[in-house]
Amino acid sequence: MFNVAVVGATGAVGTTMLRVLEERGFPVTELRPLASARSAGRTLDYLGKPFTVQELTTDSFAGIDIALFSAGGSRSRDFAPAAVDAGAVVIDNSSYFRMRPDVPLVVPEVNEDAIPAHQGIIANPNCVAAPLVVALKPIADAVGLERVVVSSYQAVSGTGAAAIEELRAQTGGNLAGDEPEPSVYPHPIAFNVLPHIGPFDENGYSDEELKVIAETKKMLGLPDLAVSATCVRVPVFHGHSEAIHIETTEPIDATHVRELLMAAPGISLRDEPGDGVYPLPREAEGLDEVLVGRIRKDLSHPNGIALWLSSDNLRKGAATNAVQIAESLVTNGWITPSTV
Amino acid sequence: MFNVAVVGATGAVGTTMLRVLEERGFPVTELRPLASARSAGRTLDYLGKPFTVQELTTDSFAGIDIALFSAGGSRSRDFAPAAVDAGAVVIDNSSYFRMRPDVPLVVPEVNEDAIPAHQGIIANPNCVAAPLVVALKPIADAVGLERVVVSSYQAVSGTGAAAIEELRAQTGGNLAGDEPEPSVYPHPIAFNVLPHIGPFDENGYSDEELKVIAETKKMLGLPDLAVSATCVRVPVFHGHSEAIHIETTEPIDATHVRELLMAAPGISLRDEPGDGVYPLPREAEGLDEVLVGRIRKDLSHPNGIALWLSSDNLRKGAATNAVQIAESLVTNGWITPSTV
Numbered sequence: 211m212f213n214v215a216v217v218g219a220t221g222a223v224g225t226t227m228l229r230v231l232e233e234r235g236f237p238v239t240e241l242r243p244l245a246s247a248r249s250a251g252r253t254l255d256y257l258g259k260p261f262t263v264q265e266l267t268t269d270s271f272a273g274i275d276i277a278l279f280s281a282g283g284s285r286s287r288d289f290a291p292a293a294v295d296a297g298a299v300v301i302d303n304s305s306y307f308r309m310r311p312d313v314p315l316v317v318p319e320v321n322e323d324a325i326p327a328h329q330g331i332i333a334n335p336n337c338v339a340a341p342l343v344v345a346l347k348p349i350a351d352a353v354g355l356e357r358v359v360v361s362s363y364q365a366v367s368g369t370g371a372a373a374i375e376e377l378r379a380q381t382g383g384n385l386a387g388d389e390p391e392p393s394v395y396p397h398p399i400a401f402n403v404l405p406h407i408g409p410f411d412e413n414g415y416s417d418e419e420l421k422v423i424a425e426t427k428k429m430l431g432l433p434d435l436a437v438s439a440t441c442v443r444v445p446v447f448h449g450h451s452e453a454i455h456i457e458t459t460e461p462i463d464a465t466h467v468r469e470l471l472m473a474a475p476g477i478s479l480r481d482e483p484g485d486g487v488y489p490l491p492r493e494a495e496g497l498d499e500v501l502v503g504r505i506r507k508d509l510s511h512p513n514g515i516a517l518w519l520s521s522d523n524l525r526k527g528a529a530t531n532a533v534q535i536a537e538s539l540v541t542n543g544w545i546t547p548s549t550v
Numbered sequence: 551m552f553n554v555a556v557v558g559a560t561g562a563v564g565t566t567m568l569r570v571l572e573e574r575g576f577p578v579t580e581l582r583p584l585a586s587a588r589s590a591g592r593t594l595d596y597l598g599k600p601f602t603v604q605e606l607t608t609d610s611f612a613g614i615d616i617a618l619f620s621a622g623g624s625r626s627r628d629f630a631p632a633a634v635d636a637g638a639v640v641i642d643n644s645s646y647f648r649m650r651p652d653v654p655l656v657v658p659e660v661n662e663d664a665i666p667a668h669q670g671i672i673a674n675p676n677c678v679a680a681p682l683v684v685a686l687k688p689i690a691d692a693v694g695l696e697r698v699v700v701s702s703y704q705a706v707s708g709t710g711a712a713a714i715e716e717l718r719a720q721t722g723g724n725l726a727g728d729e730p731e732p733s734v735y736p737h738p739i740a741f742n743v744l745p746h747i748g749p750f751d752e753n754g755y756s757d758e759e760l761k762v763i764a765e766t767k768k769m770l771g772l773p774d775l776a777v778s779a780t781c782v783r784v785p786v787f788h789g790h791s792e793a794i795h796i797e798t799t800e801p802i803d804a805t806h807v808r809e810l811l812m813a814a815p816g817i818s819l820r821d822e823p824g825d826g827v828y829p830l831p832r833e834a835e836g837l838d839e840v841l842v843g844r845i846r847k848d849l850s851h852p853n854g855i856a857l858w859l860s861s862d863n864l865r866k867g868a869a870t871n872a873v874q875i876a877e878s879l880v881t882n883g884w885i886t887p888s889t890v
Contacts, residue, residue, distance in 0.1 A: 359848075490744065
């Protein structure tokens with residue numbers, strides 16, 4: 211049994227982490243919800259019992275075995291080392307450590323074998339990159355992967371609770387004939403799409419796009435893979451979707467891709483488009499699996515395949531994947547329980 | 551001066567055609583709004599005067615010089631030949647005639663020179679293909695074009711007035727905690743995205759995707775161009791957007807593409823992403839220009855360029871382009887006025 215801290219426990223991902231720990235029966239002895247001073251004192255429910263949120267400090271981690279961080283990059287930077295010093299394994303949902311060579315960046319279905327090399331911190335990937343590599347890994351293993359072009363359709367819950375409220379209030383305002391001023395996003399998100407997720411670099415790429423590109427290569431273990439991305443926020447509450455066009459090393463047909471993905475872990479195939487069956491973000495909501503469908507030859511390349519996926523960005527894109535990493539530590543004996 | 555019939559005058563595109571004819575001061579002698587028997591007798595406003603909608607029959611076109619059709623493929627099939635027989639030039643917004651070799655498929659900024667070969671019918675392109683070729687043509691002319699991969703973010707107004715109402719009612723219902731049954735679309739469109747526009751073929755492509763692919767090649771005059779598309783409906787009322795990844799024949803950098811597109815007709819550049827300036831569907835609404843931005847090297851290909859566009863699907867994607875074709879007939883002397 212393990213003592214588990216959840217850092218950022220009151221946030222959209224943090225509360226989902228509690229739900230996922232419950233649902234999957236993670237062997238928790240002590241649960242320690244941590245958050246900023248502003249949220250300290252609030253009560254969270256875990257397995258039907260109330261837990262008081264404690265203020266996050268460098269002294270928060272005594273006796274903790276596993277610390278799930280989801281409180282933003284600066285909190286991970288400032289507090290993850292303290293957790294490691296206290297003997298915990300940190301599973302960090304922020305982007306802060308992801309690209310460090312000494313930090314494994316892990317989706318267990320894809321590169322679980324990277325976990326044991328950790329130096330105390332294991333990074334949880336970006337919420338577009340995580341489902342993407344789940345879908346691509348079986349194809350890469352079977353026929354090789356040369357290039358990936360992905361366009362995303364990302365839900366506002368990826369931004370956080372304030373963005374969910376902004377979409378709700380702005381949409382209601384629009385329907386009533388008002389135009390509420392945006393505050394979370396730079397432009398209205400209601401009945402709009404925004405090709406802007408994170409700051410832009412000098413080459414015109416958004417931070418989100420650069421994360422998707424770099425993390426996909428790292429997790430697939432293909433540093434020379436050609437990857438490009440356009441990341442777009444859409445007026446959806448929960449569930450990221452992705453239009454994916456790939457080029458494989460050896461040719462492969464859609465039927466074979468379908469067989470590979472049907473047999474692959476973490477994927478639920480939804481691919482009967484003629485019957486209206488394809489991945490939808492609203493159907494992905496609440497599921498731990500990545501929904502994959504619209505699998506077809508990419509007509510523009512001899513070795514091209516096109517596909518479409520939807521995934522719950524708070525689950526496989528964040529909380530579920532973090533808990534799966536913790537499960538992997540446990541089931542592989544890569545972490546020693548402090549309690550029995 | 552010209553006698554102009556608008557077929558499907560009460561629909562979303564038809565009413566926009568009236569607005570565009572007004573705004574652009576098209577030289578109309580007689581305006582004849584036509585629609586199904588169900589809509590006949592309704593009154594439409596044109597230049598501040600009421601016009602009574604007449605029932606569409608094969609006898610509707612006596613004296614008409616230009617017939618703008620936007621009433622669906624079967625009405626175009628059944629009535630366009632009668633309009634041609636009556637001496638009119640048909641500009642048809644349906645897909646029915648678009649791929650016929652004897653029918654020019656035209657975006658005037660791109661292939662105006664195809665117009666005079668018409669045999670009575672000129673086709674107006676699909677609402678994703680039209681803005682796409684406006685953005686691609688200057689690049690194709692400058693450095694050659696090898697491949698286009700496009701993912702669309704399409705507004706419900708492309709489906710028609712009932713879809714606009716479905717999005718509105720369903721969104722309001724959702725916000726109130728209800729889940730109204732979808733009727734226009736097979737799944738909820740409120741707070742969702744649907745990778746399904748038109749029926750699917752045996753290869754898993756939707757009809758919309760196949761139109762984008764075939765029409766892009768035809769209008770650019772590049773039958774061997776490699777094109778692939780994923781077409782997606784999003785909960786936006788007006789304005790289609792597109793994430794476009796292309797490969798050019800000769801390499802080109804983003805600055806040069808920006809210069810080409812700034813000088814090109816029909817384009818308004820919105821490309822200062824660091825200042826929050828990029829194409830948005832809600833900002834494209836009501837504009838005749840295609841908004842283009844997010845121009846950058848595609849990091850996944852040596853000759854790759856990525857860009858993003860938004861365009862009013864009822865205007866450049868339909869009504870404006872049709873009226874521009876009519877203007878081209880007039881200004882080039884390719885049609886003889888029946889009245890002075």
